[in-house]
Amino acid sequence: MTPQPQDYRILVVDDEIAVLEVMRDLLAEVGWRVDALTSPLEAIARVKRARYDALVIDLYMPEMPGLLVHAKLKFLDRELWTRTVFVSGHLESDDLARALSGSPRFVPKPFRAESLIGMVGMALPEIPRSSGGSS
Numbered sequence: 001m002t003p004q005p006q007d008y009r010i011l012v013v014d015d016e017i018a019v020l021e022v023m024r025d026l027l028a029e030v031g032w033r034v035d036a037l038t039s040p041l042e043a044i045a046r047v048k049r050a051r052y053d054a055l056v057i058d059l060y061m062p063e064m065p066g067l068l069v070h071a072k073l074k075f076l077d078r079e080l081w082t083r084t085v086f087v088s089g090h091l092e093s094d095d096l097a098r099a100l101s102g103s104p105r106f107v108p109k110p111f112r113a114e115s116l117i118g119m120v121g122m123a124l125p126e127i128p129r130s131s132g133g134s135s
Contacts, residue, residue: 005031009051009130010120012036013043013069014058014087019109023056023087026113027120033130040064047076051130054123055080056116059088083123087111 010032014020017038024036035052037043040063043055055073057066066086073081089109105119 003126003128006033007128007130008053008124009033009035009128010054010056011043011046011052012056013040013061013066014038014056015040015061015063016058019058019087023116026116027056030117030121032120040066040069043069044072044076047073047080052077052080053125053128053130054083054085054120056085056087056120059086060090079125079129083125085116085119085123087116 010027012020012023012027012034013036014023015038020036020038024034027034035046035050037046040057040061043057047055055070057069059066066088070081070084070086073084085105085107087107087109105123107116107119
């Protein structure tokens with residue numbers, strides 16, 4: 001059976017509420033199930049309780065940088081760690097190199113809808129991990 005968009009669950013984390021809402025809405029329009037959080041710490045807690053097929057995360061957040069969240073995921077959910085899309089409006093070359101060493105997916109802000117949707121689509125597994133998991 002071919003997976004449907006609603007079979008996939010995506011976690012989006014960004015401290016900028018307006019950007020978070022835009023990303024959530026764009027990804028939900030595709031049909032994907034999207035959980036949107038402003039707190040990286042809450043995102044880590046959520047990953048411990050639920051399965052996600054992809055993570056979209058801002059690199060720079062005051063509570064905890066996206067790269068640190070990504071590093072923690074390596075031990076919590078290695079598959080999700082490989083299915084991460086980073087977003088950022090300001091990026092230094094060292095941070096970009098570190099981000100891309102674990103995940104080659106990066107979308108600069110401001111982003112075009114097609115770029116974000118395409119990058120998330122490439123990050124998704126062939127078979128949804130979340131369809132039979134907890135909520």
